[in-house]
Amino acid sequence: MDGVVTDTARVHERAWTRLFDGFLAERGRGEAPFTSDDYLRYVDGRPRVDGVRSFLASRSIEIPHGQPADPPTAHTVCGLAARKDAMFLHELDEHGVDVFPGTVALIRALRTAQVAVALVTASRNAVRVLDAAGLTDLFDARVDGIDVDRLALAGKPEPDTYLEAARRVGFPASACVVLEDALAGVEAGRRGAFGVVVGVDRAHHGAALRDAGADVVVTDLSDLEVRFGTA
Incomplete structure (x- = not known):
């Protein structure tokens, strides 16, 4: 998040x-x-x-x-x-809270195409942040810091939270894409054997994101070209 x-x-x-x-x-x-x-x-x-x-x-x-x-x-x-x-x-x-327009536009496009989107965050304040940003209804599922404690999940860089999110939207990890800006989160995606791990380079550390396991690195999610349809 x-x-x-x-x-x-x-x-x-x-x-x-x-x-x-x-x-x-x-x-x-x-x-x-x-x-x-x-x-x-x-x-x-x-x-x-x-x-x-x-x-x-x-x-x-x-x-x-x-x-x-x-x-x-x-x-x-x-x-x-x-x-x-x-x-x-x-x-x-x-x-207050600002949002990244490229991310919100991508998620809305995915939802319109009936692609499930889950939010994974270590924050226990996720609901408060999403409410402040007006994004509460943007996701099909959410795994946050409260879930980490309640379900005794290991935090990033372990893949537990991402695997729980994949379970909640009903797909295997291999069919899911992880979008992460944190090194620990990218490593979690790699450890969980997710289909694709995209590193979002907000802090000018693209090389470190790649070293942590990112398959693709972008500076903003508006840089991604997403195509819908059958393979």
Whole structure:
């Protein structure tokens, strides 16, 4: 969703940057700040807790995992994840949600042609974001961060969420196309043996998307030529 359908990846990156820069400053050890490369490598496309854990591991930082109900003030992995969520929602309320017109046009064309479209996102705020963008009814199925917890699905780069989406629309992975801007999401599509994995290069990292498993890389989904009909 973020970075493919809605232009909220930048909102997430700002929230992650505020979170980790503040956390690193609190440690008082002169550590290098959180960067855009850190965002793409360690947190983009992953569930919040996985993102916190992945980034901290990259810096060899260990803190208690905590509990899912930990408040944003808790000095735990779950507490940092909750703090990031609060920062994201603040950014969302302050700046609103923009969409990528090329993506919306493609999805509407697919729906008109009776091609099933599912949304897969690690976000637990998917409904709120889609409502704000006016896109709630655009998809045949949705698998989000709430489903990840409820069904105990592994987050990206594991393929579980994409495989669940394919199951919900009634097709095998080999008959489905994955559209992803996150490295973890592209890798999930590759691991799940999906028919085609399209990398959407919003962050000028096309080579990394290809290395992660993208069969095709475009800068916007309006660049795709879609033909309907029998093979």
